[in-house]
């Protein structure tokens with residue numbers, strides 16, 4: 321596990337009784353605290369719960385390799401989750417749990433102040449944008465939304481795990497990441513398009 325980051329990491333929390341039962345530890349975000357891109361997943365799974373780091377299982381492998389293909393290391397970006405404790409049997413976090421953990425996510429967003437937020441999958445997309453999201457259809461769309469009091473640029477993306485179960489999602493996932501990376505200008509020779517917005 322990475323070193324603790326003061327002001328971003330949650331060291332103790334007992335707000336969600338079921339998650340306190342199911343977690344073995346709180347899984348905080350990792351990566352650069354001044355990253356231009358913040359990826360937001362749903363919540364820790366078994367591997368993340370065990371290792372104390374987001375996206376270290378099979379979905380993490382997909383994400384890492386997609387980042388590597390674009391010349392980025394995990395340490396160049398920030399990766400976090402909507403909820404920091406593993407839900408039992410990998411169920412989706414409840415509305416209450418998402419609400420309880422929102423203050424932690426918002427504090428991380430304010431501290432990192434990324435140029436772009438990339439929610440990975442339906443739960444984080446809907447949680448951040450506060451509306452229904454048809455993720456496959458909207459993946460790659462650039463959306464402006466006020467989050468934690470500040471207008472934020474968001475590129476909707478499918479969850480990396482979706483590419484493992486449905487190969488048609490690979491293209492959708494990679495196109496959304498291409499869009500994200502082209503906006504922040506880290507792709508090979510890419511120009512930042514931030515001035516367009």
Ligand code: URA
Pocket residue numbers: 361362363364365368373374375376377379380401
């Ligand atoms: N899926 C998520 O949404 N988050 C993780 O950290 C791992 C898998």
